[in-house]
Amino acid sequence: MYIERRPALRKVELFGLLERLCERLEPSETQASRAKSSYEAVGQWLAAAGDSRLASSSIYLQGSIALGTTVKPIGQTEYDVDLVCHLPAFGQWLPPALCKQIVGDRLKANQRYNNILQEKPRCWRLNYADEFHLDITPSIPNADCANSGELVPDKTLCEWKASNPKGYRDAFKRRAELVPQMRLLMSYAEDRARADADIEPFPERPRFKGLLCRIVQIAKRHRDSYFLERDMSLAPISVIITTLAAWSYEHCVQTMVFDSELDVLHAVIRHMPAFIRRNMVSGRIYWAIWNETTEGENFAERWNEEPVKAEEFFEWHAVMMLDLERLSAAEGLDGLGRTLASSFGQAPAREIIQEMLDSMSAVRSARMLAFAPGIGLTTAKMPVARTTSVRSNTFYGAP
Template identity: 55%
Template sequence: MFHDHRLVMRDGMLIGALDRMCATLEIAPSQAELAKERYDGVGGWLADAEDPLLKAMGIFLQGSTAIGTTVKPIGSNEHDVDLVAHAPNLGHWVEPAALKKAIGDRLKANGHYKPLLVEMARCWRLVYANEFHMDITPSIPNRSCHMGGELVPDRALKIWKPSNPKGYKALFLERVKLAPRFRVTKSLHTQDRARADIEPFPEQVHFKGLLQRVVQILKRHRDVFIAVNEIDISLSPISVLVTTLASQSYEYCVRTFIYESELDLLFDVIRHMPDFIETCRVDGQMQWFIWNETTKGENFSEKWNGDPKRAEIFFTWHTRALADISRLKDVEGLDGLKRQLGDAFGSAPAKAVIDSITDDISTSRQKGTLGIAPRIGLVTGITTATVTPVRANTFFGR
């Protein structure tokens, strides 16, 4: 049984609202360009050092900035920009603490970087107040990883641990390209509402990769959930874990199912995330494994195994995220949408979304392209037989 095309339109408008929200939370192109200039400068400064440990060192992006899933932290204007300082000629014989110290000493020798520098457990942070902070993590090649992985310090700087930021980015961006299949009504004009074709995703949706938006939606929801419930932020599900489960679930859903709308796909991707968590009992204790698929031995849920409370928080949050996304389908009008978005994602982005939609409605009214579609509400820029035009002087929804 196919959805009524009007419900598909409504879902499209809801996904459009979520898209606008993500756009308000991500790092702006101008900020990203500025960050690039700055980390290129840092890379040059490190590479020009006389210290043999820093010879041929290169800096590259990892994490959310690299894969397009940035979300501004709650209560801060600073985006996280994660960097790797890779020493291609070094091996196990270098202790993590020694390489980290060499990087720190070199940064301190620069009068520009020194006042911005903060030492973290495994990395150095350059803080550009109210813009972003750049975390610089040392790495060396992992000769035993056939996927081109690297080794990074553990928190105690005692040992090197496997990682593969370049491989992870490549796999994620391959999944971004996967095109979901949607049932779409051939024409809103036709009386034959049941006739539907399967059309590829890019022709249907205007925004950037849906997988990236799914991850941003989840990360923002997680941040609000942790803040509202006053949970210790150090127990929050880490972003790479959320991103990994979402990307695996997205690939599964896209390859397996055909959807009525992007909203249905979003819901399904979230629903299937736990399917990709491996579990087993060891000495009566539950153990969890969310593996980095691009190298051997990196378990993103490693901390759950030392503190099961972390797993409990993840599953409680996941259930709430699923419920909140599901509730979006039941919202009535802009006030209802604002309230639901505010509960799930915070009042500031909710207000920004509604303000943006309201501006569009005003513009459409002036152009004479504002309409009301049954069971959808206000639509802009659409003229079909099922949409009733709104006179320019009619104030919407009031």
């Protein structure tokens, strides 16, 4: 089936804006390098302990940094870097509180770490001011998990809870490697007249970052922006968004063919709720989003304790779908800027629009800017008969 070129080009350009927005929400190369050095140093310090039980420990990344889905918190400069300190010498016979204390005591023995150490309910935090903080959660082997899962303390430090950060990371990356099928666009260089030609789908070249990672970042940023004026404690946690997006992405990629990456984004977000389990137990709803890589970890367990959190998820999801539609329909840079700002925050939206203006100014000066009917100003290559060149301008009233 022939794909109308003008809407397709607009979708490509819109997703390109979201791509640049995500780039602005990630740690800088300097921050990433320092975080890497810091967590490696912490691992070496823990393993160098005189306690043989700590000497066998290993430390590794989990969460958004490990998955490549990090977004900068609104109004903050620090990033979360989640780490696991795995202690294979321990078993369930060790109380979670004591396990956490052993790790904390070792960190306190280092004067530098002691000065920046903060105790959290389940982990220890090292605060590197205005850059990032390392959250170190202890874990022990889970003998009951066939997937090499682990056990981590619950927030009360009274029980061990099933988890599997490495298994979850591997499952996410496997899905992220899936490439959606994109319909072949008619070449802009060839002005063909076969509007009814059937076009076979072919695998689209994935972006460097990965489409699934970008979709998760977009959803997480929209969540942060949406709940900024609401109760942030009711916002869906990142692992729920990440899990549902990954399952939805796999389903969409395996069952659909798309015109653009923007269409993939719409489809993945739209189908996320379909993967939430909803059962009636004793007359009340029981929600479940199970961790497929281990037994017994329900990411939606808080929804069953506080049903309002489930309601807030569905309300946020509906608003995000509406905002994506508004973004697709936005006209002009002013309309586009307002839609981006309301959905993803003023600062990144302003930077992206300014970047577009600077780019247009540069290509205008080089006489590369053209006006395409139905699209507007563009630097994309199109048949000459369908575009009108825009004269260079110094913006001082003279060409």
